[in-house]
Amino acid sequence: MINEEKSAIVLLSGGMDSTTCLALAEHQGFRCYGLSFRYGQRHDVELRAAKRVAAAYTLIDHLVIDFDLRQIGGSALTLDADEADLTVPKDRDEDYIGQTVPPTYVPARNTIFLSFALAWCEVLGVRDIFIGVNAMDYSGYPDCRPEFIAAFEQLALTATKAGAEESVRTRIHAPLMAMTKAQIVRAGLEHGVDFSLTHTCYDPDADDRSCGRCDACRLRLKGFSEAGVDDPIAYVVKAGVDG
């Protein structure tokens, strides 16, 4: 299955989506580079999960790029803990999640992530990027929609040497785009994902247990529940969206 000449960069956050995305990229025959970011997120549990996932796969290389989006601000995910506790929405109804852009949105985050991936692509001569965005349960984030992915592909064509000189397209793969969380759980399990390695919660406790109440936890728990599978990670409250 593995083709030496077919390689891709996979954005790896350590969440269930990016991990499933990596498994799907490997299944499609890509040898993968992992790209993660320490961007000033409150919890390093996310990055530790990314490293666990990276270690579970045979990545060609795994790069962690550092920068501090707290300098720019604008998101509950990069606030100090005291402020964030007041700001990360909890126990929201399923119907409400996704209707507006929540305070956990990090401005232009996927644009920044894909820009670094594009730079690495150019250096490596790689023409494929995988990103685990998904528009079904997308929590109202503008940079998780197909229009955004298409616009970034167009940008890549004008922004790079290979694009400008040889019209070589960089393809942005978003295989989870049209999946529900339940479908992602099933796709992951089908392709051997160990979800116990992954982390999703916006507000874990000191023992890395997921809160079970933020939008991210509720969507994840709903996905596992609908897939009829037990979520193997530890929760403080494991009520799910309907609980």
Next chain:
Amino acid sequence: MINEEKSAIVLLSGGMDSTTCLALAEHQGFRCYGLSFRYGQRHDVELRAAKRVAAAYTLIDHLVIDFDLRQIGGSALTLDADEADLTVPKDRDEDYIGQTVPPTYVPARNTIFLSFALAWCEVLGVRDIFIGVNAMDYSGYPDCRPEFIAAFEQLALTATKAGAEESVRTRIHAPLMAMTKAQIVRAGLEHGVDFSLTHTCYDPDADDRSCGRCDACRLRLKGFSEAGVDDPIAYVVKAGVDG
């Protein structure tokens, strides 16, 4: 002239182009935020120039974002000194400069820079970004062309909350796009730019003197020469493109 409600983010490298760009943005009535990057460039003289320039203007704020593109590699500008000395082209003919993408190209650099600017725009509620790219003397960099700027504007429309929810456009101003270096010198002087604050060279010596021989120096010296103005910065060799 200054309108409290009209503000913009200006990408500020400390070079003659971004400094002129800032002067033109102020002239157009924008109150400006400066955005600079410490991205692993070999010489901190560039960032010191950006800070000198920032101090000479009445910026609302000046942010320096740190990340290390040496992790990604691919450019003579982020190599260690020994390697770079072999790689930064010197004494190239004017006709040759701009014909191919040179080793001083930093992959996807302007994409990364504009992505951070876009994030800051969203947080500040600012809708205008100024970037001093120019396609005339653009040294063959793909991300200095009008197509690239247009593609980034389109991306911004899909990537942001304001773009997605209210179709608010983020405008990328590139006022130097169609200017020659000589025209940039003249425009800068007309709008009060102190070029002695600026830095351009890819390979300065230990005393911050510009080499006078790299593509950047040759284009700068040619610009001053054609504008009939003396370049006030210190050079090791001040021969210019025709010297």
